[in-house]
Amino acid sequence: MTTHWILGPGAIGRLLAHSLASLVEVAVIGRRDLPSRQLLTTPEGEVHVQHLTSLTAERLVADAPEPPAFVHITTKAMAAEAALSSIASVLPPSTPLVLWQNGFYAQPRITQMWPGPVLCATTTQGAYLTGDDGVVYAGRGPTFVGDLDNQHAGSAKALAALLSEAGFTASAVGDIRSRLWQKLAVNAAINPLVALHGVRNGELRGDAYSGRVVAVVKEVAAILAKEGVLPPNGGEGKAAWLALVWQVVENTANNKASMLQDVEAKRLTEREAILGPLIERAERYGLGCEVLKGLNRELALLEARF
Numbered sequence: 001m002t003t004h005w006i007l008g009p010g011a012i013g014r015l016l017a018h019s020l021a022s023l024v025e026v027a028v029i030g031r032r033d034l035p036s037r038q039l040l041t042t043p044e045g046e047v048h049v050q051h052l053t054s055l056t057a058e059r060l061v062a063d064a065p066e067p068p069a070f071v072h073i074t075t076k077a078m079a080a081e082a083a084l085s086s087i088a089s090v091l092p093p094s095t096p097l098v099l100w101q102n103g104f105y106a107q108p109r110i111t112q113m114w115p116g117p118v119l120c121a122t123t124t125q126g127a128y129l130t131g132d133d134g135v136v137y138a139g140r141g142p143t144f145v146g147d148l149d150n151q152h153a154g155s156a157k158a159l160a161a162l163l164s165e166a167g168f169t170a171s172a173v174g175d176i177r178s179r180l181w182q183k184l185a186v187n188a189a190i191n192p193l194v195a196l197h198g199v200r201n202g203e204l205r206g207d208a209y210s211g212r213v214v215a216v217v218k219e220v221a222a223i224l225a226k227e228g229v230l231p232p233n234g235g236e237g238k239a240a241w242l243a244l245v246w247q248v249v250e251n252t253a254n255n256k257a258s259m260l261q262d263v264e265a266k267r268l269t270e271r272e273a274i275l276g277p278l279i280e281r282a283e284r285y286g287l288g289c290e291v292l293k294g295l296n297r298e299l300a301l302l303e304a305r306f
Contacts, residue, residue: 002069003027007083009034009054011127011258012100013074014135018050019166024069027053029060029087039134043254057086064090070159072098072121073110076262077273080106084114092116096155098145102187102258103273104180107148117152119159120176121145122183124248125168126201126255139201139252143168146176181229182244187274189216189245191259192295195269196302198260202253205246213249215291217242223278226285259299266306271299 002024006013009030017026018040028034034054041047055063071091075083080101096117099107111118124141143163145156156172163170173179190201193209193216204213221231221238231240262269275296282289 003066005029005068005071005087007071007073007087008075008079010074010076011129011135011261012123012125013072014038014129015040015125015127015137016072016074016100017052018048018135019168020162021050021052023162023166027055027060027068029055029057032056035133037133041130041134041136043137043140057083060087061090067092067095070096070098072100074100077101077103077106077270078268080110084110096152098159101273102183102191102270104184104277105273107180111148117147117155119145119147119152119156120180122176122179123168124183124186124251126252128256128261138255140169141248141251143170144173144176144179145170146173146179148177150174178229181224181227182232184274184277185217185220185224185241186245186248188220188278188292189213190249191257191274192271192299194257195259195263196295196298198263200253201249201255201257204249212291213245214242216295217245219282219287219289219291220278222287223282223285223289226287227281263302268303268306269299271296
């Protein structure tokens with residue numbers, strides 16, 4: 001069996017490990033060991049037990065194992081480069097990487113620095129942790145795989161086929177850059193608000209929050225139009241972006257978004273990776289983004305309490 005290393009045992013990392021474990025050899029790599037007995041709760045409420053190999057980066061480097069077929073980096077965006085550096089000494093430079101980060105921060109940086117193929121994956125699969133031994137699969141959604149320069153279509157197709165076999169609805173695409181911006185737009189409309197108010201995704205549909213969602217989407221739609229990113233699903237303007245956001249909210253209504261998980265654990269959030277690129281582009285194009293800047297300030301104040 002081929003081996004896949006999953007660097008970062010967070011919610012998406014562990015969901016990926018559970019999904020792939022019956023098809024390939026999987027090793028989950030983090031800063032500390034996790035229990036080998038891991039639990040996955042499905043969207044239907046079923047609990048599946050899986051024994052997963054868990055290693056620290058230090059132990060992996062010391063053991064110098066056979067190189068993997070893929071390294072999936074599932075850390076937060078701001079930790080991706082350091083995580084890769086922690087195991088780079090045992091990786092052949094031709095090893096394909098798969099980046100699962102939110103935002104548009106780690107992807108261009110690692111693509112530029114890593115000599116081998118760098119695939120980017122964007123997904124609306126929802127998952128959250130319930131401790132060191134549990135992850136809840138909270139919502140299904142599509143996954144897209146590709147590379148920023150569209151040079152590794154074969155690798156992207158092979159990985160998408162494997163992910164689909166593992167239960168992800170995955171497709172290889174030639175426009176992953178636009179897909180990443182689409183995911184960033186969705187994240188910007190959902191993650192900051194649920195993190196600030198301590199609510200699940202589905203609660204954004206209520207009167208207390210829906211107006212703020214619309215205000216975020218209005219700014220994001222204007223920014224992405226200037227960036228040349230087409231509205232999703234063949235739609236037009238703000239209405240298409242808003243429809244996408246509400247669809248994701250519906251699909252992941254019970255999900256506890258990653259940014260909310262960070263706030264509850266008193267960790268720094270991915271606000272710079274999600275809101276930062278949008279604010280930077282808005283300022284570059286001379287567009288107003290007071291709603292996005294306000295969310296960024298609120299999250300910064302919240303993080304300062306940690």
